[in-house]
Amino acid sequence: MNINLTLLAQAVSFAILIWFTVKFVWPPLLNAVETRQKQIADGLAAGERGRHELELASKRASQDLHTAKEKASAIIAQAEKRAAEIIEEAKNNAKVEGERILTGAKAEIDQEVNRAKEGLRQQVSQLAIAGAEKILRREIDAKAHSDMLAAIANEL
């Protein structure tokens, strides 16, 4: 148990081992660990960012959905209004047209009535003349009284 040269030799091997560890063992290991730590931190940050973005996107999506719903309901309301308008318009048109047709028909009927009246008048006058002729055959010379007859026919 005495101090001897072993001490120095042991110190030398200790120095070599320290040098070896400082040079070859620690740096690569530290490098690997720190790189991994950075990767994990980055991954966590990216995850956090993704979560945040997802939140924003879902908020935006619900907003979009809301506006779309509003727009849709506005469009529907407008369409309904328009439909009502069209129906109203059609009703009015139909009414006007009906009235027009009715008026036309009335005028035509009037015309027909007038024509029929005219026809009847002529026929009545002819019948009257014919009757008068028959009555007056002998007394009235057609030739002599034709002017008078024509005048009567015209008056009828």
Added chain:
Amino acid sequence: MASEQMTPSSYIEHHLGFNAKPVGDGSFWVLHMDTLVMSAILGVVIFGFLWWVVRGATAGVPGKRQAFVELLMEFIDNQVKSIFHGNRHAFIAPAALTVFVWVLFMNAMDFLPVDIMGKFYHNVLGLDHWRSVPTSDVNATFALALSVWVLMIFFSIKVKGLGGWIHELFCSPFGSNPLVWPANFLFNLIEYVSKPLSHSLRLFGNMYAGEIIFLLLGMWAATGIAGTIFGALLSAGWAIFHILIVVLQAFIFMMLTVVYIAMAHESH
């Protein structure tokens, strides 16, 4: 060994004898081959293993081996981080890793059964005096502690400058009044002497005592059947308890190394 008649003292002496190889005249010029070779083999195997794992280290998903080494590294790094504030990756943390792992494995040689290993060294390798535990050689622990001591002084001078270091030797802890210079210097001198002594002797004492208790239990086992049974039981108990001591002493040695070097970085 068994062929010769052995007395208890010769048994212990035999087991605690170093494989000493004189390389010159005088008692200093001796090398303990067992201490040197065992620690060198352990160093090469362990740090070779670490190097092998680290060379293939990936920043991606680590394998089990790499995860284990990283666990060890993180453990050391956390200890150093709590004590040393500065760029610990440049020197102090890898040095702490070296100290912890090397001392741990040198201590762990204590788990090898003394007599079986003695037989193995004697019969297979032809070595008569060969101690398995390098840290139960005071030269080994003192070498580590003195290296740390040198590093401590080196960093002290590097950080504060030579003048700053000398100033600190004389002006702390009691103040810069010239009247207290001798007291300060004496105080610092005692501190500088006691640090490596306590650092190395703590480890050496624990390991040496552990080995001696194994030897005493081994001697008891040689006395008869009852001694064999109780010796074996107690040896097992002591070995289990020793798991704690081996790791604890390595940890303490590492922590003190870090503390001493960290203290050298701080100005008073």
